[in-house]
Amino acid sequence: MRLTAELALDQIRGNRKRSAGAIMATALSAALLTAVMCFASSGYRMLENFLGPGLGEYAGAYLILLVIPSVFLGLLIVFMSITVISNIYESSTVKRLGEFGVLKCVGATGRQIRETVIFESLWISIIAVPLGLIAGTVIGFIGVEIAGRYIAYFNELSKSIVMRPVSFELGFHVTPATYVFSAVFSMLVVLASAAKPAARSGKITAIECIKGIHLNLIKNVKVKENPVIEKLFGYEGTLGSANISRNRIAYRSTVRALALSIMLIMLAGSFKNQAHNAMNWMSSMGNAMLVDYASIMDEGVNEQTGKDESVIVKPISYDTAQEITEKLRAYKEDLDIIGVGSDRVTYRSIADDSIMSSEFLTHSGIMDEHGEIKTELLTADEKTYVMLCGMAGVPVGSNILINYYVYNDNGRIKELEPFTGDVKEIELIDSSNVEKKLSIDGILYKDQLPSNGFESLAPDPVRIIVPSGNMRGFTWYSDPADDASFTQYARSVMDEYYPILTEDSYVEQGYTVRISRADQMIKVMNIAIILGEIVLSGLIIMLMFMGFASVISTLSANIRIRQREFAVLKSVGMTNRALEKMVFSESAICSIKGCLGGIIWGIVLPYAINLSVRKVFPVRYELPALSLLFGVLTVLGLVILITRVEIGKMRGQNIVEDIRENLC
Amino acid sequence: MAILEVKDLTKKYGMGDGEVVAVDHISFSVEKGEFVAITGASGSGKSTLMNMIGGIDAPTSGEVTVDGRCISSMSEDELAIFRRRNLGMIYQFYNLIPTLTAEENIVLPWRLDGRKKNDEKVKEILSVLGLSERAGHLPGQMSGGQQQRVSIGRALINDPAFILADEPTGNLDSRTSGEIIDLLKYTNEKLGQTILLITHDEKIALSADRIITIGDGRIIRDEVMKR
Ligand SMILES: Nc1ncnc2c1ncn2[C@@H]1O[C@H](COP(=O)(O)OP(=O)(O)O)[C@@H](O)[C@H]1O
Ligand SMILES: [Mg+2]
Numbered sequence: 001m002r003l004t005a006e007l008a009l010d011q012i013r014g015n016r017k018r019s020a021g022a023i024m025a026t027a028l029s030a031a032l033l034t035a036v037m038c039f040a041s042s043g044y045r046m047l048e049n050f051l052g053p054g055l056g057e058y059a060g061a062y063l064i065l066l067v068i069p070s071v072f073l074g075l076l077i078v079f080m081s082i083t084v085i086s087n088i089y090e091s092s093t094v095k096r097l098g099e100f101g102v103l104k105c106v107g108a109t110g111r112q113i114r115e116t117v118i119f120e121s122l123w124i125s126i127i128a129v130p131l132g133l134i135a136g137t138v139i140g141f142i143g144v145e146i147a148g149r150y151i152a153y154f155n156e157l158s159k160s161i162v163m164r165p166v167s168f169e170l171g172f173h174v175t176p177a178t179y180v181f182s183a184v185f186s187m188l189v190v191l192a193s194a195a196k197p198a199a200r201s202g203k204i205t206a207i208e209c210i211k212g213i214h215l216n217l218i219k220n221v222k223v224k225e226n227p228v229i230e231k232l233f234g235y236e237g238t239l240g241s242a243n244i245s246r247n248r249i250a251y252r253s254t255v256r257a258l259a260l261s262i263m264l265i266m267l268a269g270s271f272k273n274q275a276h277n278a279m280n281w282m283s284s285m286g287n288a289m290l291v292d293y294a295s296i297m298d299e300g301v302n303e304q305t306g307k308d309e310s311v312i313v314k315p316i317s318y319d320t321a322q323e324i325t326e327k328l329r330a331y332k333e334d335l336d337i338i339g340v341g342s343d344r345v346t347y348r349s350i351a352d353d354s355i356m357s358s359e360f361l362t363h364s365g366i367m368d369e370h371g372e373i374k375t376e377l378l379t380a381d382e383k384t385y386v387m388l389c390g391m392a393g394v395p396v397g398s399n400i401l402i403n404y405y406v407y408n409d410n411g412r413i414k415e416l417e418p419f420t421g422d423v424k425e426i427e428l429i430d431s432s433n434v435e436k437k438l439s440i441d442g443i444l445y446k447d448q449l450p451s452n453g454f455e456s457l458a459p460d461p462v463r464i465i466v467p468s469g470n471m472r473g474f475t476w477y478s479d480p481a482d483d484a485s486f487t488q489y490a491r492s493v494m495d496e497y498y499p500i501l502t503e504d505s506y507v508e509q510g511y512t513v514r515i516s517r518a519d520q521m522i523k524v525m526n527i528a529i530i531l532g533e534i535v536l537s538g539l540i541i542m543l544m545f546m547g548f549a550s551v552i553s554t555l556s557a558n559i560r561i562r563q564r565e566f567a568v569l570k571s572v573g574m575t576n577r578a579l580e581k582m583v584f585s586e587s588a589i590c591s592i593k594g595c596l597g598g599i600i601w602g603i604v605l606p607y608a609i610n611l612s613v614r615k616v617f618p619v620r621y622e623l624p625a626l627s628l629l630f631g632v633l634t635v636l637g638l639v640i641l642i643t644r645v646e647i648g649k650m651r652g653q654n655i656v657e658d659i660r661e662n663l664c
Numbered sequence: 665m666a667i668l669e670v671k672d673l674t675k676k677y678g679m680g681d682g683e684v685v686a687v688d689h690i691s692f693s694v695e696k697g698e699f700v701a702i703t704g705a706s707g708s709g710k711s712t713l714m715n716m717i718g719g720i721d722a723p724t725s726g727e728v729t730v731d732g733r734c735i736s737s738m739s740e741d742e743l744a745i746f747r748r749r750n751l752g753m754i755y756q757f758y759n760l761i762p763t764l765t766a767e768e769n770i771v772l773p774w775r776l777d778g779r780k781k782n783d784e785k786v787k788e789i790l791s792v793l794g795l796s797e798r799a800g801h802l803p804g805q806m807s808g809g810q811q812q813r814v815s816i817g818r819a820l821i822n823d824p825a826f827i828l829a830d831e832p833t834g835n836l837d838s839r840t841s842g843e844i845i846d847l848l849k850y851t852n853e854k855l856g857q858t859i860l861l862i863t864h865d866e867k868i869a870l871s872a873d874r875i876i877t878i879g880d881g882r883i884i885r886d887e888v889m890k891r
Contacts, residue, residue, distance in 0.1 A: 003775035007761070014763035102759045105720060106773045106818060107748020109741040205740065206720035 004112055007103075008119035011096065018095075021553050022088045023128045025546070029081035030132020030186035031139055032542055036077065037182045038140025039147075039535060042173045078189060080260060080543050084550040085193035087253035091557040093117060093197045097204060104206035114202035121194035129186050133179055143538055144172045147531055158524040233585035236578050240586035251590055254554040258594025258639070259601065261547035262631040266602025268540040269627025274610060275533045277619040281413075281457070282522045288452050289480055290521060291328065291490045292514045293498060294473035297345060302431040307370070309431035310345040314510040315470035318379060320497060325381040327493045328476055331486060337478040339381035340453035341471030347428040348372035349462045350435070355426070360405070360418040366461055372429060376460040378402075379469055381476075384450070388465060392442030399438055401426070402454065402463040404446040411614030411621075415446065418461055426464065438464065452477035483517065490515050551635070552642055555590075559583060559646040566650065580647050587643040595632055602628070665732070666693035667825050667858055668717065673726035675712050675881075686712040688881035689726070694826065699852040699859045701872035709881040710862045714830050717860070718753050719743040731825045748773040752819025754829040760803040760811055766790075767799040770817040789817045793847065809840035816847060826858035827851075833868060845871050 001009075012019045093100075100113050148170040229237045244251050295314040302309040318341075325339045351361055351371050360366060366373055380388060385396070392400045401423055406415045423440045430436070444465070449455070453475065480486035494513045514521065523530075566579060603623065610621040675687040686709045694700055704710050715721035717728055719735045720743075727736050730750060738746060747753070760769045770789060771781055790796045793813045803811050812832055819827045829848065833841035849871055851857040861872060869875050870889070877885040 003772075003778075006775075007764075010761075010763040010768075098759075099761050099763075102761055103772070103776070104744060105718070105747065105753050105755075105759065106776065107744045107746070107751075108776050109744045111741070112776060206744075207715055 004115035026128035027132040031136035034136020034182040035140040089197040110202035117198035236582035237585035257550035259597035262598025263602040265631030269624030270606030291476040318468040341379040341474040375462040394442035398441030408618040668694040669729040701869035704878035752824040752827040756831040756834040
């Protein structure tokens with residue numbers, strides 16, 4: 001065996017405690033990566049079902065919502081692991097500086113020193129990575145099982161809505177590739193973690209090692225007396241603060257670990273906030289009972305014009321819609337029911353600055369590359385239509401323009417009136433470039449619209465209510481007293497017109513019928529957000545544990561490594577009490593530095609994530625005050641606890657022993 | 665031919681007002697087989713001189729030539745390789761690797777050089793050192809004198825051009841010190857090993873064939889002892 005490998009092995013055997021720590025941290029990191037890989041391979045199959053036909057409209061949103069945070073999180077795992085593990089090698093090399101000095105004096109090259117550090121990490125990995133793969137499989141299995149249960153619950157829910165078994169389920173699934181990737185990533189993390197301490201150790205010169213163990217890391221910076229620290233912690237505090245600024249490297253790892261922990265707690269808080277707000281927004285449309293018919297669409301490209309073209313496969317005719325309305329209304333005397341039909345795919349409006357406001361036309365994303373604007377044609381059941389005509393002051397048979405557009409402006413909900421003055425006519429165009437002039441007889445504004453049916457989370461900019469026509473879909477809104485009996489009744493009505501024939505696919509059938517309360521439907525549609533939140537929170541909690549472990553290991557190593565210094569201080573007459581005060585003030589100063597860094601990152605990172613989230617959801621960043629408070633208190637508690645424990649251990653020790661032990 | 669030649673060696677620390685000239689234009693040479701003691705008060709520049717001779721510290725000016733090769737122009741790594749093949753260094757603190765046994769510590773320079781172990785030679789050295797029984801012990805399981813004997817063994821393993829010992833007895837009681845010096849003297853007389861011994865203790869210096877006394881970074885006396 002190579003000498004450098006052997007030395008590394010001896011080092012690992014000789015320092016069992018530290019090696020155990022390194023193995024645990026490496027295994028935890030490998031486990032985390034493995035768990036993520038398990039999720040990835042299990043989720044891979046399901047994802048296709050996620051983004052299948054039912055979610056088509058929101059697919060982009062889900063992708064953005066899932067992919068961007070996942071990449072952030074993946075990087076976070078790697079960054080976190082590297083920080084934690086390199087902390088361990090860093091403190092290990094600080095302890096071994098004397099040894100490296102000896103090696104250099106007897107003629108080891110920088111390369112050989114670097115090699116022993118790298119070999120140390122490789123030996124550790126040989127034990128830790130397989131452990132991590134096993135532990136990660138267990139964590140991944142449990143996580144996938146929990147997520148799978150949630151999905152099963154949602155399956156039940158959606159089955160009750162669409163009366164058809166939902167085919168996607170999340171089961172634990174791994175392939176050899178899962179493990180190959182996990183092992184490779186873990187090894188890369190380990191090597192990256194050892195690289196910097198290895199490089200630093202290789203650069204240490206023999207003279208630096210001879211002159212004093214880790215003296216070369218101590219910089220003689222001018223330390224100003226800080227009156228605040230002096231007041232708070234006394235002379236011992238000033239001494240501690242000098243230690244920190246002269247021995248940055250030793251403290252940097254602790255400060256970094258503290259900052260990471262706080263940041264993660266705040267990140268978790270922000271994720272929760274944003275997911276919560278996104279859900280709130282989605283359920284802001286009320287909680288009416290919905291009976292919903294939708295045809296599938298055949299999406300393609302028009303051969304002559306090259307424009308996107310969607311053909312409604314099974315449109316619902318005006319007469320059918322009216323018949324269904326009457327039948328549903330017959331459920332109970334005077335059931336308040338509003339039926340609204342919609343077609344968003346057939347026509348677009350041609351931009352026209354004589355009738356459209358410039359604010360509207362210049363708004364980004366309103367016009368497509370052909371100068372056309374997305375347009376929705378709406379119909380209503382007869383009773384509602386008559387009411388709307390009355391509201392607009394026009395005779396029955398008129399086309400009514402809705403002069404009200406609501407949109408998500410980078411996280412804020414904004415409203416505007418797209419049209420100016422009196423509009424007499426709108427020019428529509430379809431995918432084959434056939435133009436059609438539609439007369440506009442009346443205009444309705446926001447306050448004149450009924451609460452159900454005419455509001456939408458992401459409405460088209462131009463919306464026109466027409467007297468009749470074939471529509472892509474039709475939705476009936478009501479608020480029956482007994483949901484179960486109404487659902488049963490509505491299902492029987494719908495089955496007359498649109499029976500569920502095949503059990504498995506509505507693509508074959510060409511339509512879907514959903515009956516449920518709005519919030520249930522939203523729950524099903526938002527399963528990705530809910531699952532994402534569960535998975536992200538789980539990962540963040542695990543990362544947080546790593547952060548805590550790192551705080552514990554670096555802080556206690558910092559105190560332990562300086563036993564000789566403490567012994568010297570004691571030998572010149574520093575009392576135990578004064579020593580404890582000094583160590584405490586060092587920990588306190590570290591915590592303050594760590595908290596500040598962590599809070600800054602804990603704000604910046606979720607804010608950056610929100611920048612992409614707010615493109616899709618009207619959700620803006622909010623400071624998670626509770627998480628912040630919780631994070632600071634947890635971290636402070638942890639620091640105080642560790643310092644206490646280490647000081648307790650220090651008390652029983654004998655000065656002479658300390659000095660002797662650190663000399664050979 | 666001189667095995668060691670030191671020419672105009674100078675080391676300055678600091679700048680301007682704070683400048684300290686630790687070694688001030690020192691020149692001397694050592695012949696093969698000599699046992700030279702370098703003495704002087706604490707702070708006179710002995711360790712600085714020795715570190716420059718050993719190539720672990722760079723001189724401000726001047727040259728060190730070992731066995732005809734000028735070491736002042738070598739890179740850090742060249743120096744390391746040079747050291748492990750040609751020099752043996754011993755310090756006040758034992759400078760052993762705590763996780764290696766006595767025997768493993770002794771063969772370290774060989775192993776660093778990627779050379780095979782020569783059991784005969786190790787056995788011989790261990791018996792010279794009186795450590796045959798302790799070969800498998802870790803530094804923590806040995807007394808100070810035993811640890812220092814291990815570092816002498818490590819210095820000897822490569823038949824170095826010379827051994828540099830900086831206060832090897834500084835941390836030991838007088839009886840153990842005597843044993844260590846006797847051991848060095850033995851290697852000098854029986855094995856013909858060239859030795860540079862640094863000490864502030866004049867009694868110990870008297871064991872050498874030649875005593876160089878340093879004061880304020882300069883040689884103030886250089887005398888050959890009559891035997
Ligand atoms: N790193 C350094 N920076 C500044 N001065 C130093 C440094 N190392 C040694 N000196 C100074 O050089 C002089 C010689 O030191 P040294 O060679 O260690 O003395 P000796 O070994 O003879 O006791 C002393 O005056 C010491 O203060
Ligand atoms: Mg000295």
